[in-house]
Amino acid sequence: MPTIKDVAKKAGVSVTTVSRVLNNRGYISDATRQKVHQAMEDLNYQPNELARSLYRQKSNIIGLIVPTVSHPFFGELVSRIEYYAFRAGYKILLCNSHLEQEKEKDYIDMLRRNQVDGLILGSHTLDVEEYVLSKLPIVTFDRCISDAIPYIASDNYEGGRIATTLLVEHGCNKIAHISGNLELDLLANKRYEAFVEVAEENDVEHVNIETSINVFDDTQYEKIIFDLFKAHQDIDGIFASSDVMAAYAIKVCHTFGRKVPEDVKIIGYDDINIASLMMPSITTINQPIDEMGELAVELIIKQIEGKKVPTKNIFPVTLVKRETA
Amino acid sequence: MPTIKDVAKKAGVSVTTVSRVLNNRGYISDATRQKVHQAMEDLNYQPNELARSLYRQKSNIIGLIVPTVSHPFFGELVSRIEYYAFRAGYKILLCNSHLEQEKEKDYIDMLRRNQVDGLILGSHTLDVEEYVLSKLPIVTFDRCISDAIPYIASDNYEGGRIATTLLVEHGCNKIAHISGNLELDLLANKRYEAFVEVAEENDVEHVNIETSINVFDDTQYEKIIFDLFKAHQDIDGIFASSDVMAAYAIKVCHTFGRKVPEDVKIIGYDDINIASLMMPSITTINQPIDEMGELAVELIIKQIEGKKVPTKNIFPVTLVKRETA
DNA sequence: TTTCATATGTCAATCGGTTGACATATACAA
DNA sequence: TTGTATATGTCAACCGATTGACATATGAAA
Known part of the structure; x- marks a missing residue:
């Protein structure tokens, strides 16, 4: 060289x-x-950017931790984040935590050693101290860690209300929600809250199942949903917390000989590409992935530049009506 | 700090x-x-790893260029590559080229400036000179650039034969292949070659449609396949060069009122997660994504360590029979 | 008592690039 | 003629860590 x-x-x-x-x-x-x-x-x-970064005390690298890019939602999100970061002269160091707390900690240490200028967290197992302690500019997705750390989320509560209301309007009598692990302190849990509220407001019988902490084991999804159907044969409406879960729900309905949407209405969340690709195509709550990625980059860069940014950044959601509900 | x-x-x-x-x-x-x-x-x-890397003349960073992680195949592949790289003490700088030649060039320059120790290319628009010139350890997917640059691929030809043979065995009379852009000098083109050969060996009428260079625009997929069906109403077998394309083919069949697999058999390629998730689930040719990712990391690290590695690394493929054929 | 393995320190160079201070030289305008 | 904007060079310090050369001190073995 x-x-x-x-x-x-x-x-x-x-x-x-x-x-x-x-x-x-x-x-x-x-x-x-x-x-x-x-x-x-x-x-x-x-x-040599190593030398320049060393002198300038700035690496122009953003650390990005997600559960895994093999999950289509994070694949799409990471793609957009990388796009906007590159456009702004930043590079992305990619980390797939698989929601393992230990690995996430190792990643954060690694990113600090590598002098990343900021951290975008699409992941969420760690305790607060760890982040605060790292003293890096941070932006999180879907998690409110502290007043000082800005987060980006879709309007989870509203999304939950819209979805559940649609099920109710369709005349569903017993509805189920498939949530992520509610022990994780995620804003996505508001989808669950909204689900319960709307169901109770309308006197509709409702159940919830949680996926366990390692959320992205696809085979687990199927089993959990299968068990749900076995336990509650009379479910006629499902609000799944992701389109992938919704897709599994469709599949399980099929194995139980129940037609979607005739016998069971299903609504997903995210509006990832496969939602429209599936057959029947999935009715879902759209999160504006592109805009959220763009804002994540904007917020992290502003922080790096020492500017103040708003803590709470909620994007409106929209109902995308397709075939499953 | x-x-x-x-x-x-x-x-x-x-x-x-x-x-x-x-x-x-x-x-x-x-x-x-x-x-x-x-x-x-x-x-x-x-x-401070910047300082250490500068002194040691080694960054322990691997540059990874893919078309986009929002495509599920690359999402899954990148996830595995990052996993094995991290395990071996390497970090991943992620680049989504979107198959734009200019962007790919910029990425390579950027990666060189950042002193990456090696380059994994899951992308493929650039002319050979660019890579050779960069003088970095390189591993490519699905592309043979020169005798000196190791590549990893599934047995595309065999995969093409298996898929096409299955269509023939199913008694299809007019089969279509949906390929990527054949102008790109990819090993994936051997799927097409095998398709043509098997069709001709068996005297089966066959057509091919290419997706254009910007392969990952999903809306484009649908239109191209729609046009294919409009032009050839009598197609009763499709070998798609990816599961995503296969999924679109299913969808288009549906809009034409043609049942899968009764009227049209469809076979995909890759065996990504959604292949089993779709309904009907997609019969496909499995590429061992995990092993391929693992080998990519192994080959790049060996080269970084100055060891010789084999140039040609072909993984066997297997037919995964599901519902579409 | 000598010798040597162990333990720690000082010092300077190095990795590649950046920057401020300062010197010097040219050309053109006042 | 003087002053000043332009143009380039020399030199040294610095970013944070590593390393080799060399000095020094201690304790234990020969």
């Missing part, structure tokens, strides 16, 4: 001059600038 | 001693080691 010295030698100027060209500082004649650029091109020179 | 000097001061030893503890070099008494560790803990010290 050529260094700035090689460029200086090749261009017949001093290292300082090359640095001035590189950083647009001081006076440089067009001729010199040309020479330096030519030398950089000839050598295929790329400035 | 505390530095090694702060630790030294706190522990009442010299910087050299702390460094010796940190790197397990030279003689250190247990007592001193204890003191140093205590100081590091008290200060919540994390060594």
Whole structure:
């Protein structure tokens, strides 16, 4: 790898001059600038960002922790975050925590060692102290850690109300909610709260099942939903906390010989690509993934630049009516 | 952020001693080691990897370029790659090229500036020179760039034969293949070759449609497949080059009132999670994503360590029979 | 008593690039 | 002629950690 010295030698100027060209500082004649650029091109020179970051005390790297990008919601979210980050001159160090607390802690330490400028958390097992202690700019998804740490979420409560109301309007008599693990202190739990409230307001029988802490084991989804149906054969409406869960619910309905939407109405959450791809296509609550990713990047960069940002960032949700309800 | 000097001061030893503890070099008494560790803990010290990487000329970062992690195949693959990389002490800088040549070039430059130790390419638009020129350890997926650059692929030809043969055995009379863009010099094109060969060996009428270069625009998939069906109403078998495409094919069949698998047999490729989730569940050719990800990490690390690795790494594929064929 | 393994310290160079202070030189305008 | 904006160079310090050379001190074995 050529260094700035090689460029200086090749261009017949001093290292300082090359640095001035590189950083647009001081006076440089067009001729010199040309020479330096030519030398950089000839050598295929790329400035060593490690050295620059070390000096500048800024790496332009954002650490991104998600449960796993193999889950389509996080795949889509990460894709958008990376897009906007790159556009703003930042790079993404990707971490898949698989919701393991130990691994998440290791990741945070690793990211600190690597001097990331900020942290975006689409994950959520850790206790608060850990984050606070890290003293890094942080943005979280769907989790309110403290007054000081900004978070981004969809309007979970409203989403829950809309979905449950739709089930009620469809005349469902016994509805179920499939939630993530409610022990995790997530804002997504408000979907559950709304579900219960709307059900009770309307005197509709309702049950809830929780997936366990390791939420992204697909085979587990199926089993849990299967058990739900076995225990409650008369369920005729389901509000699933993700489209993936909704898809599994459709599948399980099928194995029980129950037609969707004729016998059972199903509503998902997220509105990921596969929601429209499934057959029947999934009626769902849309989270604006692109905008949420964009804002995450914006909020983290503003914090890095020392600006104040709002703590609470709730995006409106919309009902996307398709075939399952 | 505390530095090694702060630790030294706190522990009442010299910087050299702390460094010796940190790197397990030279003689250190247990007592001193204890003191140093205590100081590091008290200060919540994390060594600055930028500085270490700069000195060591090694960043332990792997650059990973894929079209986009929002595509489930790459989401699953990236998840596995990151898993194995982290386990081996490497970090992943994630890049979504969206198959844009310009962006891919920018990414490669960026990764070089950031001193990545190696490059894993799940993407493929660039001309060869660019890679060779970068002189980095590289592993590619599904693309043979040169004799010197190792690649990983599933046995595309065999997969194509198995899939097409199955369609023929099902008695299909007119079969279609939905491929990616064949102008990209991908090994996946062998699926197409196998498709044509098996069709001709068996005297079965066959057509092919290509998706255009920007492969991951989902709305485009649907339109292309729709047009295919409009042009060839009598198609009764489809071999799609990915499960996502297969899913769209199912959907389009539905809009044309054609039943799957009764009227049209469909076979996908990849065996991503949603293949089993779809209804009907997709019969597909399994690529061992986990093993492929593991090998990618192994091959890149071996190269980083200066070891020789085999160029050609083909994984066997298996037919996963489900409901669509 | 000598010798040597153990234990720790000081010092300076290095990784690659940035920056401020300061010197010097040219050209043009006042 | 003087002053000043432009242009470039030299030099050293710095970012945080690593390392080799070398000094020094202690305790135990020979």
